[in-house]
Amino acid sequence: MNSRRDVESGSGGTKNTNNYSAAGNSSSYVYDADNHRNSWLVPVFVVVNVVVFVVAMAINNCPKNNFGFQGNCVAGFLGRFSFQPLRENPLLGPSSSTLTKMGALKWENIVHQNQGWRLFTCIWLHAGIIHLLSNMICLVFIGIRLEQQFGFVRIGLIYLLSGFGGSVLSSLFIRNSISVGASGALFGLLGAMLSELLTNWTIYSNKVMALLTLLIIIAVNLAIGILPHVDNFAHIGGFATGLLLGFILLPRPQYGWLQQHRFPAGIRLKSKFKAYQYILGIVSLILLIVGLSIGLAMLFKGENGYDHCHWCHYLTCVPSSKWECNNEN
Template sequence: MLSGLFGRLCGHGVQVIGTATLMNCATDYNLEEFQVKICVEKRFIGVEREISYAGEDIESRVGKSNHSSTASAYSLEDRDRNWVSWLIPLFVVANVVMFVVEMYLNNCPKRIKNRGFSYGDYGDKCVARFLGRLSFQPLRENPLFGPSSSTLQRLGALNWAKVVHQHQGWRLISCIWLHAGVIHLLANMLSLVFIGIRLEQQFGFVRIGIIYLVSGFGGSILSSLFIRNRISVGASGALFGLLGAMLSELITNWSIYSNKVAALLTLLVIVLINLAVGILPHVDNFAHIGGFLTGFLLGFILLLRPQFGWLERRSLPVGVRARSKYKAYQYVLWLISLTLLIAGFTVGLAMLFRGVNGYERCGWCRYLSCVPTSKWKCEES
């Protein structure tokens, strides 16, 4: 699941989305589109006062508290909170701890000794031997500075035969917490920090946690349908899910963003480049695609923002018409995405546990994961 450019490019992706800033309502925008003016009649003193509420910049979260008691009654109920990110850092720590466990159980020096070679023979030397049992497998076995494939399988790597024939469905989740090496781990964790922390601050740990885990699960399902004869590990599917959610969030909340076209095009380029890297051999691009599609649909479901001008119905004076919290197209996208997500998981799991080979149903799909060239060959095994 390693994408060579993933860590570097995804960081820019978050910065780019930052340029698609939410429109600052404090500016004097068109009355019909962005501003709500409510006239409140002071019956006892005969004074009519106009209270103008235009909101505050949701993304900057300035959170000024000097609104009058009357004006605060008309504030947006669903205004973004200044969430503190703790779940994404916890995920990072969990992945690092799991990698240390991998290397401890791998015990490269003991493995080399059991093969009958003297410790340190050419070609069979553990890498970074000063680490002792935490040292890495020889580079010809694992060029990513990590454990052996047998250790990864023992700890829960994604393996089609074990999932289908030995009923170890838990591997569809456990594989996203394992990494093939230090390089793999660093690339994914840097990407997770750049993408995940920003999203968690905007939308909270519940929604982002759901997107991360469900996207990783979706990526594992698609990967298992096509890759049968090799194991797969890594959090890249979950990370692509966060990228997909960023894209759908921008689309579904289109009306409240500025600089949105440039941000959309840039984000699309970043996604396409990362998917293109996935056509290299030994990269599980099916996990990337499955995670991205899952996160894309979840973004329409979980990351909706209220339109400007929406107020609580109970806070409105008598005679003032309430405005819908969400636009009609947001409801339509929500319903379509939920339907596709449920159908996709149902069909995918049914095909997986029936032992369906994805390549038999889609012959050209093999080129989504690896394109043969004069420099390398692509083999399903």
Template sequence: MAHPPEMEFRPFNRWVSWVVPSFVVVNVVLFFITMYVNDCPKYSFSCFARFLGRFSFQPLKENPLLGPSSAALEKMGALEVNKIVIQHQAWRLITSIWLHAGVVHILANMLSLVFIGIRLEQEFGFVKIGLLYVISGFGANILSSLFLQSAISVGASGALFGLLGAMLSELLTNWTIYANKGFFLDLCF
């Protein structure tokens, strides 16, 4: 007996992932630009990995994540509440999503983005995942602004938590169709 068309099981359309890899490239390129702007040897005698020249890192006691100075991040658009509120630089709520404090920071965030984002983009498409990433990052920066009054903030962690929430929501909504539930729970937690 044939099922009516609306009752048939239809698997998800699989999209070719291009937004998430593009986001990774943008983040990495902006990290290199930030390191270029940082130019540690010009301002400090104790740069880490000085052989990298202009791309050498700030001293480890200043930035243990192997990255630029706070001044370079601020110049590039880091989230700083006073600049947003007093100087009306609301664009920092978006630009700080794409900046990272160091090699350790960007590596952790980009690996998370690849593992979570590509799978979600293939399942839900580039528009939904791209918008979710940007809106989650923007919302996280607004919340961060409420609590970080005197520090700067950078990174894609808020955007990644938005993607992680989408993954968890999708898992709970479609729990019965997963054969290996433990694998997906490990990814979410």
């Protein structure tokens, strides 16, 4: 979002296309765009997701394992890499049994077969090539910029933990179907973008427009999740996890702290972060630990999320004349 590229200027209000600049306010932040880190982790994530999908298609081997009940394999010229019949999988991908074998999120396997690893493996699987491409395009546009600004460690943690948080919430509500995809992790990056904007509020110009733009993007994506067969619980869980992690991992230091080496000897050094940044980080850490602990405890006890939130089915499917909703939609 270009509206976040320009930072408050203390006097003339001029904009510099190469640098974030701030003057006249010692608590503002100076950021040099030329010091962007190279992004390598996000491209690696993209490659891993693509490779896992190719492996899934090879294992699926539609020509050998399809019995024709749902129609013929799609793109049969691809041989064992051809897609399941469209009636079975309209997203051009493998069968649900193949995805389950490879680590899809499935409540029964997690709770009754102690396969908690599925909470992580499911974020690397995709239901079809359409699903894969849409997620990878989003990952490239969102993830690379964040990695360049904050480094691979922090963005990698946000991506993985957000995917995990989305899986936990999804498992609490979806019992009779599988769930796969990196959407929870991607929503975590969106949540982190929002909290980064809020915790570093003072350094941005056009901040209200930036906030409105980001909120619209988030709202539209969450609204898409109310369509049937879309796991909006993974989206919400990932977003909430990423939002909290952004307050913890993405605050920017004060300008005065960065420039302290220029101060005369004897000048008292400023705190690295502002008081409200510390408060937001501590509160977010507590909420994250408590939330994930409660979610995991409920999950491994076999509790149904709908028993504690009877209206939550509206978060993932809104009834319409075009489709029906139940607790598994």
